[in-house]
Amino acid sequence: MKLTSSFASLIVCAVTLASAHDAHLEARRTSSLLISPPGLPKLPTASAATAAAATVGLNLTDIQGDIVTGMTKNRETFLFFGIADAPSFKSKLRSGVLPLITTAMQMTKNSTQPTTLVNVAFSHTGLGALNVSDTLGDGAFTGGQLADAGNLGDPGTSHWVSQFVGTNIHGVFLLASDTDANVASTVTAVTTALGDSITQIYTLQAAARPGAEQGHEHFGFLDGISNPAIQGFDDSPLPGQASVPPGEIIVGETGDPFISQRPPWAIGGSFLAFRQLEQLVPEFNKFLTDNPIRAPGFTDQQGSDLLGARMVGRWKSGAPVFLSPLADDPALGADPTRNNNFTYALNGSSTSSSTDQSRCPFSAHIRKTRPRADLGLPENTGRHILRGGIPYGPEVSDSEAASNTTSTERGLAFVSYQSSIGNGFQFLQRFWADNTGFVEQNTGFDPIIGANKGANRTVGGLDPTDPSRTITLITDFVVSRGGEYFFSPSLSALANTFTV
Numbered sequence: 001m002k003l004t005s006s007f008a009s010l011i012v013c014a015v016t017l018a019s020a021h022d023a024h025l026e027a028r029r030t031s032s033l034l035i036s037p038p039g040l041p042k043l044p045t046a047s048a049a050t051a052a053a054a055t056v057g058l059n060l061t062d063i064q065g066d067i068v069t070g071m072t073k074n075r076e077t078f079l080f081f082g083i084a085d086a087p088s089f090k091s092k093l094r095s096g097v098l099p100l101i102t103t104a105m106q107m108t109k110n111s112t113q114p115t116t117l118v119n120v121a122f123s124h125t126g127l128g129a130l131n132v133s134d135t136l137g138d139g140a141f142t143g144g145q146l147a148d149a150g151n152l153g154d155p156g157t158s159h160w161v162s163q164f165v166g167t168n169i170h171g172v173f174l175l176a177s178d179t180d181a182n183v184a185s186t187v188t189a190v191t192t193a194l195g196d197s198i199t200q201i202y203t204l205q206a207a208a209r210p211g212a213e214q215g216h217e218h219f220g221f222l223d224g225i226s227n228p229a230i231q232g233f234d235d236s237p238l239p240g241q242a243s244v245p246p247g248e249i250i251v252g253e254t255g256d257p258f259i260s261q262r263p264p265w266a267i268g269g270s271f272l273a274f275r276q277l278e279q280l281v282p283e284f285n286k287f288l289t290d291n292p293i294r295a296p297g298f299t300d301q302q303g304s305d306l307l308g309a310r311m312v313g314r315w316k317s318g319a320p321v322f323l324s325p326l327a328d329d330p331a332l333g334a335d336p337t338r339n340n341n342f343t344y345a346l347n348g349s350s351t352s353s354s355t356d357q358s359r360c361p362f363s364a365h366i367r368k369t370r371p372r373a374d375l376g377l378p379e380n381t382g383r384h385i386l387r388g389g390i391p392y393g394p395e396v397s398d399s400e401a402a403s404n405t406t407s408t409e410r411g412l413a414f415v416s417y418q419s420s421i422g423n424g425f426q427f428l429q430r431f432w433a434d435n436t437g438f439v440e441q442n443t444g445f446d447p448i449i450g451a452n453k454g455a456n457r458t459v460g461g462l463d464p465t466d467p468s469r470t471i472t473l474i475t476d477f478v479v480s481r482g483g484e485y486f487f488s489p490s491l492s493a494l495a496n497t498f499t500v
Ligand code: HEM
Pocket: 217, 218, 219, 221, 222, 223, 224, 225, 226, 227, 275, 277, 278, 279, 312, 314, 365, 366, 367, 369, 370, 385, 411, 412, 414, 425, 428, 429, 433, 448, 449, 478
């Protein structure tokens, strides 16, 4: 009896000690820091991700978390910095910030997510500032985005944010959470920890759009639906979702075409292409209003909506025009098991028609950037990117809508991860979106992101009543404000290569 009661008091004591210890830990999250709009793929569960990772030997506790979270950030601040004092930066990063860096594995469960996701990535000049001299085997990264502006179709750099003109941005912190207050306090924690070892060069605050627009980009279309599933992280792709070898996104893993050129510490990292893409929303809407598709029985509004949907390849709900060619189908858009399940080919064929644009123009943004059966199935293009961007800037004001003119900047803080910028972001922009002969002759530009150095853009196939009609766009509805290319290293590289 005596023994039992002292055993019981031991347990009470242990429990008290445990809760005292827990009280010193960061409060556990009970809800995700990410948004989960209907229609977008969900992250795998922790146990599913662990099982998937074991099959290909992917170390999910060594890979930074933003790489796998897609377009589901709620509030995010991008803090672009220069390294003022490398030795001091290294030691402060190691002691003050490294413990905060969020991993892919942590993101798979609410209770392991931090209050604010913290990730960091470095530009090529940043690697130089830190004396990390290995060649990473990526020419676009080495050259930097400024040198790439012409290749991407930018009309010079006159529209670029001035801080992106130059090569003195050494790195970027990405800080994401579910409230502005959480992000702000973590920004303060990081900048305080680093003190004057960095200079803060430029900050961009971004946020998911409010209410029913959550998950939609500023033109109004649901975004992030068709991100690929990375084998070894998510082995249960949704119907129609691309399933890509880990090395298409993660450097040094199976399927990385440049695996032999990578230094060992680069394994588990990923190249991050950042672009600040301004969107001229009132001007885009005016263009749709002025140019409705004149289909039999259509009102002007229906014709304008159809034009917008054919420019994107999806309706605003996310429903693909290939599956719902004449009207939006919100139930389809919200159903992730159906909204990505198409190939542009009919009747299970492995190739699409080279002439039929009745269901979806060849020029549609999503067809240009992932042509599916247009390049033949099975789809192994090696040109998938993992998009992780988020809208920035306010909603359109009444006066902007009334004047059809943007007065306050808004757009997409575009982020893509890939194991090769030349195969990923740069290729998609340069050789697909900006290439008028892709995927068929007279396809014209991608009407959303295609760029012609500021000159007019011709776009084919938008009018289903006359697919041979070419529409000339005199306005770039998406304006490049520049950006930079970064490398997002593994946590072990941060600990062993970047901070010693
Ligand atoms: C402001 C600029 C942009 C806007 C408004 C925009 C909008 C959209 C929308 C609404 C979708 C459909 C949702 C989905 O399928 O996930 C989409 C898909 C996509 N976008 Fe963009 N996007 C922009 C920039 C870019 C850029 C710069 C690239 C790459 C160079 C890009 C590549 C893609 C890809 C690969 C897809 C998925 C296509 C598929 O798998 O079917 N986007 N975008």
